Amino acid sequence: MDEIVKALTESFGPSGRESKVRELLIELIKDPVHGYEVDKVGNLIAWKGEGGKPIIFVAHMDEIGIVVTNKIKNGFYRIEPVGGVSPYVALSSRFVLEDGTIAVVGYEHETAEEAKKNLSNLTFDHLYLDTLGKDIELGTFGVYNRGFHKNGDLWISKAMDDRIGCAVLVELVRRVEKPKRKFYVAFSIQEEVGLVGASVIAYPYDVEEAIAIDVTDSADVPKGFKRHSMVLGEGPAIKIRDKISISDRRIVEKMVEVSKKNDIPYQMEVLTMGGTDAGALMKTKGGIPSATVSIPTRYIHTPGEVVSAKDVDNTVKMLLEYIQAV
Ligand code: CO
């Protein structure tokens, strides 16, 4: 499975520019699924099985990134974050742009005093993109230029958020042989800029449940956020709530029951921040009961997002059993 994760995380796909990721996903799923389509805004939806209580699983294809907003002078540009990019993380990072240009981010500091001031309150006003002299178009998108690496059970890459969710869904359609109900695996666009794709992704289909697969904060680091309990390696996190939605209680209870019954490790997730596609799925049509299953991840929204392979595998197992527990 690590090859799929490597291919997906290293693929280029900031919000609004997901086509390469979508093409790769189509290649990965087209054989095991019974059908697929790309909707009018670019979401990819595939399905397998029939009857029962139809369910849709959604992972987002897009990743955070930057967009070029203005030219300063030759080879130097102003940028804006696409999704949650911290200026502190962007500073000194390498980016790859959609035309293949490799660039680096610097900050303005004409005096030592200005350096101190800007570093203590860094904003995109003080940052610039150095394209190594290359001329680029305004509106060009970019993502962190950092690849996949593994050390035993721990995997690191840019864009684990949420290509790891995409990889879980690819594995899911590959592993389910005789689904007891129709299920959809769907890959949404523009989650990072406001759950855009997920707002319409389930609309055309008759689904009775929706589950978003995404990453969540892992607090198992020195001085990790102490109001969070999630850790790497102890199983998928069944979300109770985040800042924008509260998971449907019946789905949460069923997910716990299925996990216990099948000896799949799990943890409960009570997140104080963030949100997932579940927040949009819940508000589709007359309302679709929705929840999120999360993969604990260190350093979310940085080029060094770390997950545990054990959690990834257990997430696939959990969803597989959930499909069959109709
Ligand atoms: Co994110």
Ligand code: ZN
């Ligand atoms: Zn995400």
